[in-house]
Amino acid sequence: MEQVRESGDFAIAFDHVTKRYDGKETPAVEDLNLAIRKGEIFGFLGPNGAGKSTTIRMLVGMLRQNSGTITADGFDNIVSSVGLKRCLGYVPDEPVFYERMSGLRHINFICDLYGVPQRLRKERIGKLASLFEMTEVLDDPISSYSHGMKQKLGVIAALVHDPMILVLDEPMVGLDPRSSFILKDVMREFCRKGRTVFFSTHVMEVAERLCDRVGIISKGRLLFEGTLEELKLRKGGEDATLEELFLQMTGQADVAGLAKRTEEVLE
Ligand SMILES: Nc1ncnc2c1ncn2[C@@H]1O[C@H](COP(=O)(O)OP(=O)(O)O)[C@@H](O)[C@H]1O
Numbered sequence: 001m002e003q004v005r006e007s008g009d010f011a012i013a014f015d016h017v018t019k020r021y022d023g024k025e026t027p028a029v030e031d032l033n034l035a036i037r038k039g040e041i042f043g044f045l046g047p048n049g050a051g052k053s054t055t056i057r058m059l060v061g062m063l064r065q066n067s068g069t070i071t072a073d074g075f076d077n078i079v080s081s082v083g084l085k086r087c088l089g090y091v092p093d094e095p096v097f098y099e100r101m102s103g104l105r106h107i108n109f110i111c112d113l114y115g116v117p118q119r120l121r122k123e124r125i126g127k128l129a130s131l132f133e134m135t136e137v138l139d140d141p142i143s144s145y146s147h148g149m150k151q152k153l154g155v156i157a158a159l160v161h162d163p164m165i166l167v168l169d170e171p172m173v174g175l176d177p178r179s180s181f182i183l184k185d186v187m188r189e190f191c192r193k194g195r196t197v198f199f200s201t202h203v204m205e206v207a208e209r210l211c212d213r214v215g216i217i218s219k220g221r222l223l224f225e226g227t228l229e230e231l232k233l234r235k236g237g238e239d240a241t242l243e244e245l246f247l248q249m250t251g252q253a254d255v256a257g258l259a260k261r262t263e264e265v266l267e
């Protein structure tokens, strides 16, 4: 039998993971092998429909893979799903809330789920709310929050049980520049303490600024895993931006063609 990757060195490991949605011929994720090291910020990049959210939803236990194994902090996502959920915080691409609850009630509800002791809550919630500049609105109903505020509430709720791994699906979408700056800072600080961040994005600039390593996925297949420098070397273009390399690699590099089409449409 094939040796499964030694999970001890990795925060997250996907081993030959395939996911096929019912009724679909081509898999959304196909034979994914990917390992995220402890202490790194790993950016999962890919165009729309590449399989990023599918991968993340399997990791956090919302979807089950058809084959292969997924571990986080040594916990298998199927046989040890509770242990796995306990060690990670997850910010979904579209957070869903009970809109009539206040932000504070939502966070307390999450604390109940994860068994965060009462004596730790107040201080932790206070610090996180202040960091994300949410203190003043915490008692307001979530229905009154903007998209960005909901996103920040989602991040606070993901961090409040003090996880070892933070998983975020397109976290910068809908955040204003200041909130986005704060979140990037939090992601960096989180890793400085030996913890791990795994996040998806299609915003190349974010990845370029933030990531220790990246993975590029397109049509369910991983095309690259490594540092940005390695990507540039592989593609032989030291001066190329990540955006150019990304478009090249995912077969979308027909930028001249796109510009021409735009010109024609807007004529
Ligand atoms: N619930 C679903 N049922 C069927 N197909 C899905 C479902 N969710 C996603 N897909 C398909 O799986 C592929 C990958 O989607 P997704 O993981 O959402 O990509 P990404 O997050 O990279 O944009 C797409 O072809 C998408 O249409």
Ligand SMILES: [Mg+2]
Residues within 6 Å of the ligand: 052, 053, 054, 093, 170
């Ligand atoms: Mg997605």
